[in-house]
Amino acid sequence: MTKELIRLKVNGELREIAAPAEKLLLDVLREDLSLTGSKRGCDDSSCGCCAVLVDGVPMLSCVAIASCYQDCEIVTVEGIAPPGELDPVQEGYAVAGGAQCGYCTPGFLIATKALLDHNPNPTLEEIRLALSSNLCRCTGYMQIYESVKLAIERAQAREAAKTAPVGS
Amino acid sequence: MTMPASRVARPSTIEEAVRLLADNGPEAVIIAGGTDVVPNLQMKLFAPRVLVDIKPIRVLQGITIAAAGALRLGALTTLTEIVGSPLLQASYPVLVSAAATIAGPLQRNMGTLGGNLCLETRCLWYNQSHFWRKALGGCLKKDGDVCHVAPGGKRCWAAWSGDSAPALLTLDAEVEITGPRGRRRLPLAQFYLNDGMNRIALGRDELVTSVYLPARTAGRRGIYHKLRIRDSIDYPLAGVAVTLEVDRSGVCREARVAITAVNPAPLLVKEASEWLVGQRYSAELVDRVAHAAIRTGKPLTTSASTPVYRREMVRLFARRALEEAWKNGNA
Amino acid sequence: MHVHRIIAAHDCGKALNPMTVEGQIEGSVYMGLGQALQEEMVWNKGRLMNPTLLEYRIPSTLETPEIESIIVESIDPEGPFGAKEAGEGSLAATIPAIANAIYDAVGVRINTLPITPEKILAALREKEKQRAGNDAPGTNGGSR
Numbered sequence: 001m002t003k004e005l006i007r008l009k010v011n012g013e014l015r016e017i018a019a020p021a022e023k024l025l026l027d028v029l030r031e032d033l034s035l036t037g038s039k040r041g042c043d044d045s046s047c048g049c050c051a052v053l054v055d056g057v058p059m060l061s062c063v064a065i066a067s068c069y070q071d072c073e074i075v076t077v078e079g080i081a082p083p084g085e086l087d088p089v090q091e092g093y094a095v096a097g098g099a100q101c102g103y104c105t106p107g108f109l110i111a112t113k114a115l116l117d118h119n120p121n122p123t124l125e126e127i128r129l130a131l132s133s134n135l136c137r138c139t140g141y142m143q144i145y146e147s148v149k150l151a152i153e154r155a156q157a158r159e160a161a162k163t164a165p166v167g168s
Numbered sequence: 169m170t171m172p173a174s175r176v177a178r179p180s181t182i183e184e185a186v187r188l189l190a191d192n193g194p195e196a197v198i199i200a201g202g203t204d205v206v207p208n209l210q211m212k213l214f215a216p217r218v219l220v221d222i223k224p225i226r227v228l229q230g231i232t233i234a235a236a237g238a239l240r241l242g243a244l245t246t247l248t249e250i251v252g253s254p255l256l257q258a259s260y261p262v263l264v265s266a267a268a269t270i271a272g273p274l275q276r277n278m279g280t281l282g283g284n285l286c287l288e289t290r291c292l293w294y295n296q297s298h299f300w301r302k303a304l305g306g307c308l309k310k311d312g313d314v315c316h317v318a319p320g321g322k323r324c325w326a327a328w329s330g331d332s333a334p335a336l337l338t339l340d341a342e343v344e345i346t347g348p349r350g351r352r353r354l355p356l357a358q359f360y361l362n363d364g365m366n367r368i369a370l371g372r373d374e375l376v377t378s379v380y381l382p383a384r385t386a387g388r389r390g391i392y393h394k395l396r397i398r399d400s401i402d403y404p405l406a407g408v409a410v411t412l413e414v415d416r417s418g419v420c421r422e423a424r425v426a427i428t429a430v431n432p433a434p435l436l437v438k439e440a441s442e443w444l445v446g447q448r449y450s451a452e453l454v455d456r457v458a459h460a461a462i463r464t465g466k467p468l469t470t471s472a473s474t475p476v477y478r479r480e481m482v483r484l485f486a487r488r489a490l491e492e493a494w495k496n497g498n499a
Numbered sequence: 500m501h502v503h504r505i506i507a508a509h510d511c512g513k514a515l516n517p518m519t520v521e522g523q524i525e526g527s528v529y530m531g532l533g534q535a536l537q538e539e540m541v542w543n544k545g546r547l548m549n550p551t552l553l554e555y556r557i558p559s560t561l562e563t564p565e566i567e568s569i570i571v572e573s574i575d576p577e578g579p580f581g582a583k584e585a586g587e588g589s590l591a592a593t594i595p596a597i598a599n600a601i602y603d604a605v606g607v608r609i610n611t612l613p614i615t616p617e618k619i620l621a622a623l624r625e626k627e628k629q630r631a632g633n634d635a636p637g638t639n640g641g642s643r
């Protein structure tokens with residue numbers, strides 16, 4: 001087994017891992033970096049539970065060979081917001097019932113985050129399409145859409161609070 | 169499931185990639201987006217010694233205008249780029265609508281055009297875990313000598329299950345292939361061998377570097393219909409692409425019909441251009457072409473849904489797509 | 500075939516957490532939808548042919564319709580704090596609802612799951628054949 005030094009920027013931190021060259025990004029994240037938020041939900045890259053952002057683009061970490069993503073910037077569900085804080089997307093899912101058993105949730109959070117990062121006010125159809133690589137067995141997707149809508153509202157509220165003049 | 173142990177090479181030029189492929193022969197496997205090859209590796213469908221990751225080769229990226237007004241799509245152009253390209257949307261809509269049906273948005277962010285054109289053929293008896301296949305003693309395509317789809321036969325019927333190839337066939341696209349002896353260009357139709365085991369005319373030491381779309385098919389009205397059970401994350405069970413050029417008086421000037429997922433190759437329906445060019449629309453004519461489409465398709469039980477139904481859908485899709493393309497005129 | 504909208508009312512006893520009850524109803528309806536139209540374990544001589552999420556097709560966001568859930572509250576004196584259940588009831592009802600909607604739309608009854616377009620087409624042809632057969636002898640109906 002050839003081990004290779006894999007250098008990744010994960011959730012804002014530079015990480016160097018010695019791992020077999022063919023090791024999947026998902027396994028590197030879970031086993032070598034103890035970031036167990038990303039999940040393995042299937043065996044053929046069809047469920048979306050393992051989604052992470054690679055240079056801002058949502059991708060499936062279960063088909064990404066880690067050493068092929070040298071020097072890339074990876075954001076996992078753990079890195080969506082700084083420790084102790086919640087991103088509006090996380091708030092939305094926490095409050096509006098977007099997570100039931102929770103197994104698919106990290107993937108949905110990542111796909112939602114990527115959507116709202118470049119389209120802060122999507123239509124329901126755009127939300128459906130953006131989430132159509134992610135399977136959920138529990139919710140019937142309805143409360144997931146509610147969660148995304150709430151996330152949009154929360155993000156707008158935060159924006160408004162930031163720009164509002166102090167004391168008003 | 170786990171990945172087989174292998175070395176990962178990351179060439180940054182085409183020449184370097186070709187050298188790696190030539191040096192390692194059958195022990196090397198190209199990996200682009202990895203959305204097809206990585207699941208297959210985990211199922212132990214192949215166990216290469218070297219994975220040649222071509223993503224660092226910058227010149228394989230992007231969409232550019234080439235000589236004679238042709239459009240060049242680099243092999244690493246992602247499916248997301250294709251779906252979002254205003255240039256392709258305006259000039260080659262059939263490709264955009266076919267690419268938009270591939271897998272789901274996350275797979276499309278990773279999946280490349282080159283990978284889509286070189287996809288491994290698929291079969292319910294082949295795309296299974298090693299554990300599953302072992303119980304059966306394998307199949308003709310892998311580790312065995314029996315075809316479970318057509319027992320007794322010596323031919324592999326694993327189905328070509330890509331969506332962009334039929335669309336590109338209706339646009340007279342060419343693939344550019346690079347190997348140790350340099351570059352060559354091939355009409356896409358000649359790239360496919362219609363053999364489940366030996367699917368494409370690509371040497372072990374070659375890679376697909378670009379796809380060319382000729383200027384003469386730009387602006388052709390095109391339609392792609394795909395049979396699938398789930399509206400996302402589902403390979404085609406059958407697919408039909410159609411492009412037409414109809415003049416002002418309603419006479420057909422050019423026509424192509426291609427089918428996918430019902431043979432070991434994506435195939436042009438030869439009769440379509442012969443019978444349609446010079447003709448005006450008639451339901452009877454369109455029916456006849458649709459019938460030729462199902463004679464071209466030979467689906468077997470390689471996927472969900474029965475061969476009878478998949479043939480039926482090929483006919484329906486061909487008829488519907490021709491009707492739509494004809495009646496809505498040429499863009 | 501496309502399901503446009505599903506409305507489900509469910510008597511769950513006392514709704515201890517209404518948002519969760521709605522989530523349970525919607526999730527159950529979703530599973531019923533999948534079972535009704537596209538999920539199937541395909542066996543061949545004792546072998547499962549589709550042991551993956553790619554081939555065992557639970558519905559994606561694209562074909563799952565809008566699901567509207569209605570909580571019908573009652574108090575069950577036997578249940579904890581008056582609750583009954585909210586996990587499975589709506590699943591069971593969804594399947595016949597879809598089967599009936601198909602019957603209402605095209606007039607054929609499919610009695611095996613999943614109800615695929617292929618089965619509906621076969622049933623429509625069978626019906627056509629029977630009608631033609633009934634009309635044929637001694638009438639001028641004939642086959643169409």
Ligand SMILES: Cc1cc2nc3c(=O)[nH]c(=O)nc-3n(C[C@H](O)[C@H](O)[C@H](O)COP(=O)(O)OP(=O)(O)OC[C@H]3O[C@@H](n4cnc5c(N)ncnc54)[C@H](O)[C@@H]3O)c2cc1C
Pocket residue numbers: 044045046197198199200201202203204205206207222243247269270271272275276278279280281282283284285286287288329330331332370374375376377401402403404553
């Ligand atoms: C859940 C799921 C659903 C899918 N659904 C569909 C679908 O509906 N329709 C569809 O068409 N595809 C589908 N795919 C397959 C895949 O996502 C796409 O076909 C994608 O375009 C493949 O590109 P890639 O870059 O990921 O290929 P890779 O996996 O990197 O490569 C695929 C094959 O092509 C070879 N290859 C790659 N690039 C080159 C090159 N430049 N020259 C020579 N050989 C090369 C590789 O060696 C390999 O054999 C699906 C995949 C998944 C995981």
